[in-house]
Amino acid sequence: MSNIDTDLIVPLSIEHAAVMAKIENQAHTHPWSETGLRECFGPLYRAVGIKQQGDLLGFAIVQQIIDEATLLDICVAPEKQGVGFGGLLMQQLIDDAKSAGAVVLMLEVRQSNEAAKYLYGKFGFIEAGRRKDYYPANNGYEDAILMDLSLV
Template identity: 40%
Template sequence: MSVAPPVHAPMTTDDLDAVTALEASLQAFPWSRGNFADSLLAGHDVRVCRSGSDLIGFAVVMPVLDEAHLLNIGVDRRYQGQGHGARLLQRVIDDARAGGAQRLLLEVRCSNRQAIAFYQRFGFARIGLRRGYYPATAGREDALVFDKELQ
């Protein structure tokens, strides 16, 4: 799919419906509209990536003192495999670093091998395990905790 150069911008309340719909298309247990709205209200770094009027992706980062925590990131399946996720994650890393974060943390489902490999390509390293962190069709699924030093 050919697209105009993507534009990264802060998410606004006008983006909530589109971001919630995108999240629902990507996840079996998606964030709700309220989760995204709460992140906006809390002052998290909530960003969207667009090409024209098309929503390509989004990212939600919670700054905490000298750390940043990537809470959620997603790219529309139609745009996956074209480097948009890599550019969005690099933007998250750059913004966290510019905001004074010394490291960036995230969780990923143990079963999500594609995401694990993606984060490792960016220099994230596994530092822990959160048991029963994610909802799953049969109970709960563990999460791997990754971090990346930024400074």
């Protein structure tokens, strides 16, 4: 990640929802809708993105209620994956959550999403539980792994 310009991280607004939805559709088998993404802008939410030469390459959304932050979505355009953008977004989310007084950052991830589980593990997230058959999958359903990162 040392070769990535950290100035590329920018706050996002509802006006970015259409581009976010496009990235979502390219990167995920069961993407969020643009309407769902639009609902993630408001006082309880923070959305940040990675921009390069004016193009949005990835984004992340966190909801925070009092001292508990939840990563709702993190997504990087498929052609930009594997170069550190996800890690850069994750570090920004952690820093922002700490600054906002969060004591824990929580998330859930598909059991089959090895790349995401690897990223979360690198940052110290630990498995806190499971939701059996939570996510729709190509052949039925798969578990959601609940993960937590202590921020204190």
